[in-house]
Amino acid sequence: MTSSPTFPVESRPKRRESRKRRLQEGGSAQALRMRLGERAMRRGRVWVAAAAAATLAVAALEALACWLMKRRRPAAVREVLFFPSRLTCVEELLAEEGAPEPAGRLRPAPRCACPLPHHRESALARLLAHLLRARRSLELCLFAFSSPQLSRAVLLLHARGVRVRVVVDSDYMALNGSQIGRLRQAGIQVRHDQDSGYMHHKFAVIDKKMLITGSLNWTTQAIQNNKENVLIVEDTACVNIFLAEFEKIWEDYNPANYTFFPKEEKQVLKKTTCGTEKQLSK
């Protein structure tokens, strides 16, 4: 007679108990997994929200910085002036009292009592106003310079400590009415051409950031009678090109490099290239 193997047999209540425990354990593990999953999702959502908030904050800061920069820096100057200019009084613009006080603030100029209109919108007044904005440097490259108002503005800038350099045509600087002598007497550096052609430019560079150029000779005749144009721009690329040309001419006209030649020869050449000789009042 063979005996069959025997297995421990749980009693019915015990089996029921263990099945219940297994179910409970399985349920709690599943609940734990779900809780962990939810926590991870919540953490992910927090990170996404934080990243979005950081991106928005950076964008807002950039926009704020741009806005502040725009507020601090006025728009670049782009202006065209046409001459002849209306006749207006520019004394208030040129008054010595307009010079900066030690604190850097402008003292208001006294009211002028002359009968001319005193608004500042004439072409000459606009040109003077831009010129008088110079604070550090002024390069002038001018064929003819006889306007007393523009000369006073340049002298005023020199007195304020602005570094002024002037390049002119050698013939026109010597004619009656030329302001070049006054500038030199005040101690302003002036250099002139010494070759056969005219130094025919008419441009100025202010503080190495603003260019004034056009057809206008800085003479009273041109300002009050001629049809002329002047372009005033704050454009770094243009300014740098004109500055480079100025520096080249400045060095070309360095007195140390002068090569003298007969005056007659120069006059003949100028008459040949330009036709008739013109007066300073051109």
Ligand SMILES: [Zn+2]
């Ligand atoms: Zn006046």
